[in-house]
Amino acid sequence: MNRILICDDDKDIAEAIEIYLGNEGFDIVKAYDGEAAVKAVEEDKDIDLVLLDIMMPRMDGIRACKKIREFSSVPIVFLTAKSEDVDKIMGLNMGADDYITKPFNPLELIARVRSNVRRYTQFDNPGSDKKANTYRTGGLVIDDDSKEVTVDGSPVRLTPIEYNILLLLVKNAGRVYSIDQIYENIWEEEAIGADNTVAVHIRHIREKIEIDPKDPKYLKVVWGVGYKVEKR
Secondary structure, eight states: OOEEEEEOSOHHHHHHHHHHHHTTTOEEEEESSHHHHHHHHHHOTTEEEEEEESSOSSSOHHHHHHHHHTTOOOOEEEEEETTOHHHHHHHHHTTOOEEEEESOOHHHHHHHHHHHHHHHHHHHOGGGOTTOOEEEETTEEEETTTTEEEETTEEEOOOHHHHHHHHHHHHTTTOOBOHHHHHHHHHOSOOSSOHHHHHHHHHHHHHHHOSSTTSOSSEEEETTTEEEEOOO
């Protein structure tokens, strides 16, 4: 049973989400401020996903996300209001994987949670993928059996979303993927307004695999078209 941490200072919203996800078979843990969320992830290693509100007392969701990313790659999905577009991008910059806009459709919430948990559990239990292999382009190597990435022999730590984007591009080295194609392949849903989400994750990947992210060796932009990993 997958365990979900719900963190929202509005107890009515937290309880509603608990009902939706509980009915789908998820085990639920709740917190009502950012500090409690960070502590819960530190202490409970069985948490598979964090649903994190942005505006909260004591410690907001942005700072809580940053703290969690210092020690965990657990998926973080922000719960945001429509007026918080700047905060959405800031959250992605701090290491969040996705966001859901309030008021949300319960079916969308459940689908987002399932897809993020699936990516994380596959990432955390690599032996489950029997078709996995090793992919290489120049000094960039992805071992999809162990879910390990190295650049010139040095290990690179990626979140599950970053890993899956990079794997898609490396497996198809030389092919250009548009932002919408990347989003639909990784998030497995229609790409609507996905530009900022994908761009932030691409920037994070570059910061981790490139010597000079502003002059990338591997992950290239094809202006007006999309992104590709150079075939070497």
